[in-house]
Amino acid sequence: MDCKKASILMMMFLDNTISESDKLRLQNHLEECNYCKQEFSLLLESINIIESIEEIEPPSKIKDTVMSRIDTNKYKEKSKTRLWILWITVIFSMTTGALAYLVFNNAVIVKEILIPLLIKFVNFVTLTLPVLLVKIEENFFVLMGVGMVIISMLLSSIIILVALQYYVTEKLEIKFRGGFKF
Amino acid sequence: MNESDKEIVDKCLEGNGHLYEILVTRYQKKIYNIAYRFTGSKEDALDITQEVFIKAYNSLRKYDPNYKFSSWILKITTNYCLDIKKKKRVETVELNLDLQNNDTTVSAENSYIYKENQKAIYDAINALPEKYRIIIILYHNQNQSYNEISKVLNLPLTKVKNRLYRARLMLKEELEGIRREESEWIVKKLQY
Ligand SMILES: [Zn+2]
Numbered sequence: 001m002d003c004k005k006a007s008i009l010m011m012m013f014l015d016n017t018i019s020e021s022d023k024l025r026l027q028n029h030l031e032e033c034n035y036c037k038q039e040f041s042l043l044l045e046s047i048n049i050i051e052s053i054e055e056i057e058p059p060s061k062i063k064d065t066v067m068s069r070i071d072t073n074k075y076k077e078k079s080k081t082r083l084w085i086l087w088i089t090v091i092f093s094m095t096t097g098a099l100a101y102l103v104f105n106n107a108v109i110v111k112e113i114l115i116p117l118l119i120k121f122v123n124f125v126t127l128t129l130p131v132l133l134v135k136i137e138e139n140f141f142v143l144m145g146v147g148m149v150i151i152s153m154l155l156s157s158i159i160i161l162v163a164l165q166y167y168v169t170e171k172l173e174i175k176f177r178g179g180f181k182f
Numbered sequence: 183m184n185e186s187d188k189e190i191v192d193k194c195l196e197g198n199g200h201l202y203e204i205l206v207t208r209y210q211k212k213i214y215n216i217a218y219r220f221t222g223s224k225e226d227a228l229d230i231t232q233e234v235f236i237k238a239y240n241s242l243r244k245y246d247p248n249y250k251f252s253s254w255i256l257k258i259t260t261n262y263c264l265d266i267k268k269k270k271r272v273e274t275v276e277l278n279l280d281l282q283n284n285d286t287t288v289s290a291e292n293s294y295i296y297k298e299n300q301k302a303i304y305d306a307i308n309a310l311p312e313k314y315r316i317i318i319i320l321y322h323n324q325n326q327s328y329n330e331i332s333k334v335l336n337l338p339l340t341k342v343k344n345r346l347y348r349a350r351l352m353l354k355e356e357l358e359g360i361r362r363e364e365s366e367w368i369v370k371k372l373q374y
Contacts, residue, residue, distance in 0.1 A: 011347050042354045042361075049303040050322045050353075058214035059228055063206045066235040072199025075242070 001029050006036045014047055187251035194242055206235050209252065212324065213259050219319045220263045222308050230266070234259050249333070256326070257334045260316055298364075306356035314349035321346055 009026040012018040018026070030037045136143055185193075187208070193201050213234055218227035238245075238258050245254050307315060320326040320334070328346075332339045 011350065014350065039354065042358055043350060046303060046306065046353045046357045047322055047350065050307070050318065053219070053303070053323060055211060055215045056218060056224075058210045058231060062210050062214070062228065062231055062235075063203060065232050066206050066239075067200070067203055069232070069236050070199065070202065070239045072202070073197070074199055074240070075195050076197030076199070 001025055003029075003033060003036055006030070006033070007039070010036075010040050010043060014043065188247050191242060191245055191247070191251060194239070199239075202235075202239055205251070205255075209255055210235070212252075213255065216256075216259055216319060216324060217263060219307065219323055220312075220316060221266075222304065226266075230259070230262055234262055237262070253330060253333055256320075256330075257336075260320075260334055263316065264312055302357060302360045302364075303353075305360060306353050309356050310349060310352055314345055314352060317342060317345050318349040318353065 006026060006029045009018060009022050009029075012022065013026065030040055185204070187205060190201050190204050210231060214227050214231045217230035217234075218224060221227055221230070234255065238255050245251065307318065310318065316335070317331060320331050321328075326334070328339055328342055331337075332342045335342065337345075
């Protein structure tokens with residue numbers, strides 16, 4: 001047996017996969033070959049030292065640091081959000097479904113109520129719009145005042161809604177997946 | 183109390199994140215030791231261990247329950263180790279030997295030899311290129327099988343085997359070199 005083959009057998013020995021007969025052949029080679037003998041003893045020694053390196057105890061603060069740096073509610077929120085999305089989808093699809101059912105099964109409603117209503121609306125707009133425009137011109141400043149009041153009411157209600165949203169997401173820890181974060 | 187890793191992962195994913203503590207307790211020693219052997223620094227090992235657990239928690243949904251949790255977290259650890267090594271390749275590894283941990287009953291001479299051997303092997307491990315170092319640590323220090331390592335490192339079995347063989351030879355050569363230096367040093371000392 002040559003040294004190359006012996007080297008492979010040494011590796012198999014370290015892997016614990018060497019057969020008894022190969023072990024014997026290796027042994028025989030080592031007795032003849034000083035180079036391999038030296039090689040094998042150094043190999044064994046290094047592996048023995050690595051394997052006997054004792055484990056050290058990790059610092060006790062690892063657990064606390066990790067637990068303080070993760071969000072233990074991370075997945076709770078996710079499942080809550082999923083529930084929300086599920087509910088919204090269910091309600092939305094049921095409503096649309098019900099509406100579609102009503103419309104298609106009661107063509108009467110469309111024909112006798114919705115269409116006349118639409119006609120009345122168009123009539124109202126075309127007939128009264130010119131008169132209305134004159135009136136608007138006459139009372140421009142009053143209307144502008146009213147408009148500003150309405151706009152400011154809208155703005156303040158938006159602000160209130162945003163604040164409410166903030167309160168809900170931050171304080172009550174409910175998050176909506178993507179978006180909605182102020 | 184003795185819930186399996188998978189049960190705990192499931193519970194964490196159901197919103198009981200505080201139970202993750204159990205998994206940290208179970209695997210912190212293993213990960214810390216691998217990171218320590220790999221970096222040679224307790225400070226780095228501490229950082230790596232913490233980051234690995236945080237990373238694992240935040241990607242818990244990606245955990246495939248068909249695999250062992252220990253393999254999965256080991257995979258994250260080895261990736262992380264190899265990654266940070268790439269980033270700070272130039273820095274030399276400073277070695278911290280914790281001699282206080284050694285058995286105090288051994289004689290001074292024995293403890294000196296033990297210390298020297300340990301230091302030699304530490305130096306030798308740290309001198310190995312990363313991809314060889316990680317395999318030798320996993321196989322010979324952490325008792326991971328070839329299959330496990332191949333899974334964890336995403337390498338074919340033959341490659342794992344080849345690298346381990348080469349790593350052993352490199353380690354042997356390192357040790358040989360260190361021994362030669364030592365004997366030269368002793369010879370020099372004797373000459374004076
Ligand atoms: Zn030979």
